[in-house]
Amino acid sequence: xxxxxxxxxxxxxxxxxxxxxxxxxxxxxxxxxxxxxxxxxxxxxxxxxxxxxxxxxxxxxxxxxxxxxxxxxxxxxxxxxxxxxxxxxxxxxxxxxxxxxxxxxxxxxxxxxxxxxxxxxxxxxxxxxxxxxxxxxxxxxxxxxxxxxxxxxxxxxxxxxxxxxxxxxxxxxxxxxxxxxxxxxxxxxxxxxxxxxxxxxxxxxxxxxxxxxxxxxxxxxxxxxxxxxxxxxxxxxxxxxxxxxxxxxxxxxxxxxxxxxxxxxxxxxxxxxxxxxxxxxxxxxxxxxxxxxxxxxxxxxxxxxxxxxxxxxxxxxxxxxxxxxxxxxxxxxxxxxxxxxxxxxxxxxxxxxxxxxxxxxxxxxxxxxxxxxxxxxxxxxxxxxxxxxxxxxxxxxxxxxxxxxxxxxxxxxxxxxxxxxxxxxxxxxxxxxxxxxxxxxxxxxxxxxxxxxxxxxxxxxxxxxxxxxxxxxxxxxxxxxxxxxxxxxxxxxxxxxxxxxxxxxxxxxxxxxxxxxxxxxxxxxxxx
Numbered sequence: 001x002x003x004x005x006x007x008x009x010x011x012x013x014x015x016x017x018x019x020x021x022x023x024x025x026x027x028x029x030x031x032x033x034x035x036x037x038x039x040x041x042x043x044x045x046x047x048x049x050x051x052x053x054x055x056x057x058x059x060x061x062x063x064x065x066x067x068x069x070x071x072x073x074x075x076x077x078x079x080x081x082x083x084x085x086x087x088x089x090x091x092x093x094x095x096x097x098x099x100x101x102x103x104x105x106x107x108x109x110x111x112x113x114x115x116x117x118x119x120x121x122x123x124x125x126x127x128x129x130x131x132x133x134x135x136x137x138x139x140x141x142x143x144x145x146x147x148x149x150x151x152x153x154x155x156x157x158x159x160x161x162x163x164x165x166x167x168x169x170x171x172x173x174x175x176x177x178x179x180x181x182x183x184x185x186x187x188x189x190x191x192x193x194x195x196x197x198x199x200x201x202x203x204x205x206x207x208x209x210x211x212x213x214x215x216x217x218x219x220x221x222x223x224x225x226x227x228x229x230x231x232x233x234x235x236x237x238x239x240x241x242x243x244x245x246x247x248x249x250x251x252x253x254x255x256x257x258x259x260x261x262x263x264x265x266x267x268x269x270x271x272x273x274x275x276x277x278x279x280x281x282x283x284x285x286x287x288x289x290x291x292x293x294x295x296x297x298x299x300x301x302x303x304x305x306x307x308x309x310x311x312x313x314x315x316x317x318x319x320x321x322x323x324x325x326x327x328x329x330x331x332x333x334x335x336x337x338x339x340x341x342x343x344x345x346x347x348x349x350x351x352x353x354x355x356x357x358x359x360x361x362x363x364x365x366x367x368x369x370x371x372x373x374x375x376x377x378x379x380x381x382x383x384x385x386x387x388x389x390x391x392x393x394x395x396x397x398x399x400x401x402x403x404x405x406x407x408x409x410x411x412x413x414x415x416x417x418x419x420x421x422x423x424x425x426x427x428x429x430x431x432x433x434x435x436x437x438x439x440x441x442x443x444x445x446x447x448x449x450x451x452x453x454x455x456x457x458x459x460x461x462x463x464x465x466x467x468x469x470x471x472x473x474x475x476x477x478x479x480x481x482x483x484x485x486x487x488x489x490x491x492x493x494x495x496x497x498x499x500x501x502x503x504x505x506x507x508x509x510x511x512x513x514x515x516x517x518x519x520x521x522x523x524x525x526x527x528x
Contacts, residue, residue, distance in 0.1 A: 032209065033210070034212065035230045040191075047060055054416065055510060055513065055515055058179070060161070061097060061105065061160050066507065076160060077093055078093060080155070082457070088142070089141070092138050107137055111133060117158060128147075159178070172185070180193040194208055206526075216233065219233075244498060246497055248494075248503070249493070250493045250495070252415065254490065256373060257413075257485045257488050260483075261281050261440065262441045263439075263440045265407065280360055286389070287482075287486070290384060291483050294330070295329060296330070298383075304372070309489070309490050310329070310490070312329075320453075322467040327479045336388070361389065361391065362389075362408065365409065366395050367397070370411075406432060406438055419453065419466050427450045450469050493512060495517060502524065
């Protein structure tokens with residue numbers, strides 16, 4: 001929280017910087033916008049490192065794209081085909097596209113982008129791609145060692161980079177063939193973009209868009225002072241009023257949940273010295289009881305102020321979601337019976353259950369700078385104490401969480417338009433790899449379903465396997481199965497938007513990184 005004596009100084013500096021960023025004499029000019037959307041990427045705007053995977057890549061073309069109804073359409077590509085066995089994808093591209101430096105986008109740039117992303121060690125998983133090969137000036141073939149049904153989502157999210165400019169510092173000086181080009185970036189403060197004059201698609205009517213970075217209080221105050229055309233806010237500010245602006249709540253699959261360490265504490269540690277395992281959370285009865293006892297609707301009302309909906313799995317409502325994941329929650333009595341049957345009783349009358357001398361207690365850790373996750377952690381702890389679980393709650397920095405995530409319950413956020421997220425969260429091959437399967441979850445049946453999903457020759461044929469990995473009637477990674485997570489809520493992304501800014505039809509948004517609200521930004525217009 002900003003100290004009061006410094007707040008107005010910061011606001012004055014912010015106001016001055018905004019004024020300087022706009023055309024003289026017109027702070028709300030029709031041909032420029034000022035937005036505060038957070039999401040400044042620490043790694044820069046390099047799609048090979050992961051920029052754009054959760055939203056609009058802004059500076060880049062992608063081969064395919066979603067329309068406003070999440071139907072897949074062409075972008076840089078003019079079409080694609082796949083072989084019957086899924087081992088060969090052939091993509092043709094348009095020949096009129098140019099990068100913002102005026103150079104043409106070549107088939108060689110497309111092949112370079114995918115081959116380089118495969119070996120860059122970033123967040124783009126192309127491990128099943130053997131090689132991208134240029135066949136002609138407008139045709140690229142993608143060869144695979146094994147089928148990858150999720151590859152189509154790489155065609156939607158991976159921005160194409162110019163081979164002639166790509167280098168180690170590229171992410172801070174991006175050049176692409178998308179609708180905008182970067183003109184200035186003062187890290188931690190602001191960034192300005194202008195339309196790419198060579199863009200082949202619909203041109204934006206705005207000659208300049210400035211993105212501001214700052215904490216929630218400062219940005220909200222700037223919006224109230226009339227200095228912003230749009231600001232993203234946490235849910236608790238969504239009920240406020242700002243003159244000249246209205247609230248836009250966009251449905252998302254951006255979820256929050258409790259990740260459990262599911263193996264026992266055997267004194268093992270990761271290569272970096274982080275402890276692994278938790279004897280309480282490793283008991284499936286504890287995890288199932290948590291899923292049953294928490295009241296997700298109360299989280300929506302009390303923590304999200306109505307801006308969201310309950311979550312039962314990481315992909316609620318998407319094509320690969322299994323409806324069987326909907327369980328009866330808000331059922332503390334059912335949770336108590338489950339724990340009793342599993343041997344968790346309060347034999348000493350202190351209100352905390354125990355089993356074989358082990359107290360039913362654990363710690364929920366949340367990122368200290370995330371107010372929504374803090375609220376969910378505290379509300380969860382209150383609900384779980386009512387069924388005899390003693391839950392501590394602490395906020396830590398992300399660096400500290402790295403050493404705690406394999407032995408404590410962590411409040412994480414995920415949510416993607418790509419089912420590969422299920423594979424990364426629940427497949428045992430990702431055990432202990434960063435934040436993906438941090439709890440070391442393993443179920444051979446689930447692994448088998450996930451492998452079949454990825455190796456299906458098409459996305460359509462993969463859907464049944466994604467669903468079975470969640471619950472097949474006997475086992476699965478969902479709350480009816482092993483319950484390695486307790487998913488809590490799906491957020492609405494809450495924005496204050498100028499009454500004069502028409503942003504068109506918003507899409508169901510993924511996780512909040514990457515400015516997903518801007519996916520249709522070329523359609524935005526100013527209305528007097």
